[in-house]
Amino acid sequence: MLAWWSFMVTLNTSSLSLNLACLNADRVGLDNNSIAEFHYPWLRDNCHCHECYHPDTHERILVSAEIPFCLRAETAQIEGDWLNVEWNDRGHKSAYQLTWLAEHSYSQSKLVSQNTFLADPAVGEITTWGRELQQNIATFDYAKLYADPSQLLAFCQAIRDYGLCIVRGAPAVEGEIERFAEHIACVRETIYDRLHNVRASPGEYNAYNVASTTLELKPHTDMPNYNNPPGVQMFHFLVNDSIGGESTAVDGARVAEQLKAQDPEAFDLLANTPMCFRMFSDRGDVINSNPLLTLGVDGELRVFRFSNQLAQPVNLPADKMEAFYLAYRKLGRLVEAPENKVEFRLNTGDIMVTNNLRVLHGRNAYDSSTGDRHLQLSYMDFDDVLSRIRMLLKT
Ligand SMILES: [Fe+2]
8 A cells, every 4th residue: 555645746748747745835824725827947946955055055056047948746655754756867766855845836826926935024015105204204313223223223224114204413524325225225326426516506516416505306216217216315414504494205106096097007107208308517517318217027015216317308209298398297286286295304424315216306406595505415225225134134
């Protein structure tokens, strides 16, 4: 009489099926009596023998592209907690722990955008916002972000979930924002200086853009001209003694939601029409075209690009132009809608932090004759802030 476990594996033409019923399937999120199907190239690609995976670096050595197209399992047997497979690929033998297979079963997978089995502690739920956030912007104390890891974690999570927060009490010292960026993650350099000065001082700093004037700055994201714009932007107020110049911010995720609800065709058009942005300095000239609403494969917003000042003349077939400008203006009016905008004054020693992939920032005009206004900016990549969340959660 055959043992019960000999019925666990079935070899098919292009895959094998495994009955995971004995593995306390509930624990790994499977239904009882689950039959998990594993395709041969997937299994071969995930062989963890020392020929295929480096034992120290835990990185794949096997070249996935070299897996034969005619790959088949010659034999597959359960022995103890292991599934042993012998392939028609030069007689290669693979062993898979059954619990690992259960944890990596994709038979019930609905995942597309998060194409991973990793339970990622850095994943969070974003909260979209409008003017109602004005009195509730997450605010942190600079010294505590150095002294208390739980505060630093909350700060990074606020960037992730709201895309806007304020830090009070930073030393009003030149270069401090660069040190702060290194405390959180690492500085993202661009063709602007590693540390970018913003103040109305024609002649002293090269006035590359309207930020270096005293004019109003409409809400915008920085550097949409990069294929990968800097993800996090930090504005450090070394001094703010001018009248005017209040900071503004708009949640692009909220605006995109509104456009999608009000005019789905306009949303789709802006998600599928590239727009050209250009930014230059004496160090470089970066030009790229991407949709204003750059979506992931799941249709979720990945990057909101909006910069009146950096947008280049639109080059589209003539019969597309009218519809594009209609959609573009609708988006722009939602950006400008008072119910979508928060406005607040920042003072010497304050830092405003935004998720530049989502949140637009701006400022009111100011009168430079009434006092100095000098900011220093530094950027980080959003991925590095998520990385910091993972590392803080490990400690
Ligand atoms: Fe800006």
